[in-house]
Amino acid sequence: MKRALTSVFLGAALLVSANAMAAAPKFAVKNNAPVALIDDAGARAIWLENLPEATALKYPVKKLGYLSEVNGGFDDHKNCVVVARAMQVPVSGKNFIYDPKKTSITLGTQAGATPEQCSALAKTKLKEAVQSLVAAL
Numbered sequence: 001m002k003r004a005l006t007s008v009f010l011g012a013a014l015l016v017s018a019n020a021m022a023a024a025p026k027f028a029v030k031n032n033a034p035v036a037l038i039d040d041a042g043a044r045a046i047w048l049e050n051l052p053e054a055t056a057l058k059y060p061v062k063k064l065g066y067l068s069e070v071n072g073g074f075d076d077h078k079n080c081v082v083v084a085r086a087m088q089v090p091v092s093g094k095n096f097i098y099d100p101k102k103t104s105i106t107l108g109t110q111a112g113a114t115p116e117q118c119s120a121l122a123k124t125k126l127k128e129a130v131q132s133l134v135a136a137l
Contacts, residue, residue, distance in 0.1 A: 027051055028065030028091050036115065037070045037082065037122040046123065050130045055137060064101065065091040068130070070122045080110045080118035086129035088137070104132035 031043035047066050067089050072082035084107075087100040106129045108121050 027056070027061055028094075028096070030065065030067050030096050031070075033068065033070035033122070033126075034073075037072060037119055038126060042123060043068050043070070043126060046127050046130055050127065050134055052134070055134070059088065059137065063090060064088055065096050066130075066133075067096055067098075067100075068126055070126055072118075072122065074113075074118065078112055080108075080113035080121055082108045082118065082122045082125050084108075084122065084125035084129045086126065086133040088133065102133055102136055104129045104136065106132070 027047065029044050029047045031038065031040045033043060047068065051066065065088075067087045069085045069087075070082065072080065074080055083105065086104045088102040089100050090097040106125045108125045110117060110121050113121065
């Protein structure tokens with residue numbers, strides 16, 4: 001009896017440890033934005049911080065990816081204007097197919113901003129767009 005219980009507990013422990021060691025899903029993420037506003041590493045970090053692992057169960061990582069576009073800059077009056085768009089799009093291998101399934105857009109302005117402040121605004125707006133998209137999933 002003792003031996004049977006030991007086998008059961010050992011099997012359960014192996015199953016739990018295998019699940020614990022399973023790697024987090026590798027979401028396909030792409031950034032289409034000028035580096036002056038947000039670099040690829042910064043955009044990727046925002047996506048990965050805000051995409052829950054459960055998303056990979058509902059939306060398979062081999063079929064759907066996440067694309068961000070941040071546009072903007074300064075107008076004639078030194079106002080920073082930024083538009084950030086977060087999208088869930090189909091993927092085929094390593095290629096992103098520009099046919100958004102879900103989209104979220106945010107807009108922000110900051111008067112008299114420096115380039116660093118404009119970049120910070122772009123990151124903030126992208127984070128808001130990503131969080132809005134994730135909430136809709």
